Amino acid sequence: MSDTPRVALFVTCLADLFRPSVGFAAVKLLEEAGCAVEVPRAQTCCGQPAYNSGDKADARGVAEVAIRAFEGFDYVVAPSGSCAAMIKKHYPELFADDPVWGPRADELATRTFELVSFLTDVRGMETVEASFDGSVTYHDSCSGLRELGISEQPRKLLASMEGLMLKEMEESDICCGFGGTFAVKYADISNKMVSKKTGHVEEAEADLLVAGDLGCLMNMAGKLKREGKATRVRHVAELLAGMTDQPAIGEHKGTPAEKARVDG
Structure with a gap:
């Protein structure tokens, strides 16, 4: 592996749909840690909602998309403990009896990390x-x-x-x-x-x-x-990442006058 690892960012559904700034912040932090960051376009959901609801068939289908999307990268990093845990801990369980997808799920699990733990535990970032x-x-x-x-x-x-x-x-x-x-x-x-x-x-x-x-x-x-x-x-x-210039989660994005009308 080179000194500049090739990292795939798993953006997550919630970041993509509700808070894209989290994805941009993750990219900034990963680049500051010396990584080359890519965002595979084929990625979708990690499959956790279906998995937690007992829908293993749909969870497997979604997981197969993720496994294919993230092959070939040195690491896969997600700004979410739950999504990272789904891939790292539950994909191997989901495909435990599958001779084709099982080894691919196991291999992906070894390369997958939550963002902050990756920065500190893998890249050695201290500040x-x-x-x-x-x-x-x-x-x-x-x-x-x-x-x-x-x-x-x-x-x-x-x-x-x-x-x-x-x-x-x-x-x-x-x-x-x-x-x-x-x-x-x-x-x-x-x-x-x-x-x-x-x-x-x-x-x-x-x-x-x-x-x-x-x-x-x-x-x-x-x-x-x-x-x-x-x-x-x-x-x-x-x-x-020092990216606090936009409204906090749950705050209105409009002008002060617009915000006042919404709030009251």
Whole structure:
């Protein structure tokens, strides 16, 4: 492998459809880490929604598209612990009895990483050049934490940012209540979980809430917005890349006058 690894960015559905800035931030960080980044056009979803709903047939079909799209790259990196875990942990399970796709799924799993863990654990990044004048609290998303062991890596890079103060919230490692299809199937339970989470966010008295999964971030941002809380929400990649010039998640993109009409 060359000193400039060829990295395929798995953009993820949520970043593509709701928050493209996360993808651009990931590209910036990967290039700063000395990688040549490409975004395969054939990529779609990782297949997790179908897989978690028990639809293994459709999950396999989607996974086969991803396996083909990401062949030939040194690494595959996703700005999402849940999507990275799907490929790294569950593709091998999905194709365990398949003599053709099984080895291809296993091989892809060895090359797949979540963004921040790739930057720190694989590329050895210890600092970022971005700065942030304010306080930040970090939410540990379930898949990243429990399936990939991501906890200290983002905190290490956040701590390297000039001006940033990290404020740990209580129960930062407890689920926010999103859980993909869980939030749809068990809406009342999900709402109670995210209410507890936003309470801890408020108690931390941080200016900004960050995490590594857009599903969690959109869930928490929506609840904070409905509760009238002041804490802003961003993906950790946006903050680490210094790309905080656009509205935070859940904030209106219009002019101040337009925003005032929407808010009230």
